[in-house]
Amino acid sequence: MDTFETVKISGVRKETPTVNTLVLDKRSCRMEYGQFYMLWIPGVGEKPYACSGANEKSMEITVKHAGPFSGKLQNLKKGDLIGIRGPYGKGYFTPKGKNPCYVAGGLGIVPMISLLEGTKGKKATVILGAKTKEEIIFADRIKKTGADIRIVTDDGSAGIKAFPHQLLSGVIKEKKIDSVYCCGPEAMMREVLKIVSEKKIPAQFSLERYMKCGIGLCGSCALDPSGLLVCKDGPVFDAERIKDSEFGSYKRDSAGSKTRI
Ligand code: FES
Known part of the structure; x- marks a missing residue:
């Protein structure tokens, strides 16, 4: 199990009118496809989110405004800090079939x-x-x-x-x-x-x-x-x-x- 850490938001990308992707300054993400992370906003709470992309320098979380927590998450800006722990759970098995x-x-x-x-x-x-x-x-x-x-x-x-x-x-x-x-x-x-x-x-x-x-x-x-x-x-x-x-x-x-x- 990975330990809790605080990471900086290095960018925010608008995907649709209601969906943003947060780019987190988090290196060396080791995860299986489909696993999730727990994100923590002090004073607001903690919720699970899937990762929508990762490389050696950063990882991405894509968020839709659906309630108080995701609303706060969506309003975070470049330079803000967020708590993160994970990855957790079991992900997808790599497809065995051809199609x-x-x-x-x-x-x-x-x-x-x-x-x-x-x-x-x-x-x-x-x-x-x-x-x-x-x-x-x-x-x-x-x-x-x-x-x-x-x-x-x-x-x-x-x-x-x-x-x-x-x-x-x-x-x-x-x-x-x-x-x-x-x-x-x-x-x-x-x-x-x-x-x-x-x-x-x-x-x-x-x-x-x-x-x-x-x-x-x-x-x-x-x-x-x-x-x-x-x-x-x-x-x-x-x-x-x-x-x-x-x-x-x-x-x-x-x-x-x-x-x-
Ligand atoms: S969230 Fe606590 S047992 Fe699954």
Whole structure:
């Protein structure tokens, strides 16, 4: 386990009207694709975030304004300091198949982009979903990998008017997909899980649950009924491990109460 450190923000990049990428002055990041870090803002709190890019000089975190913590995070400027610990959890396994498909909704592409960029030789297809044209992120990075990108938007302002899972069955048939990697809104991931289970295609899903400790101590991220910990056993899980769980039905909030997906 890496220790806690305080790092400086060396730059901020606007990705969409509601999404920023923070460049952190953090060197020598050793992580598996899909692992996460706990970010800490003094007086505000601590939350898990996936890394959206790293090199020998820096690492990047991509943030959407979705609540008080992410709002504060988004407002940080170049030169500000932030606390960070990690990386934690288990990431994606490198694709074994020849024709992987990545299914991403909203910021779901964030924990998968490094995997895609790190396995450029694979003939990947990416189904990239966003609410609107303005909210599409990382399309240029995806294109640079040589992947076949299929864009869908909720309102039809770019690509096809659809949700990502609605394209999946057609893509599986057309591209002979032999592995699937998925992250995004859980209702969408639940539909992807149904499709891959029916077609018996190996798949991995990156899950999000309320996390307090991030290291397997508090139990706040446990999945019913198995007790699998998203912070330690995940956040990336094989389809087989989550298909008979709470996944796709409900999750727990900070008080431990169930909220429907
Ligand atoms: S966040 Fe504490 S056990 Fe997972």
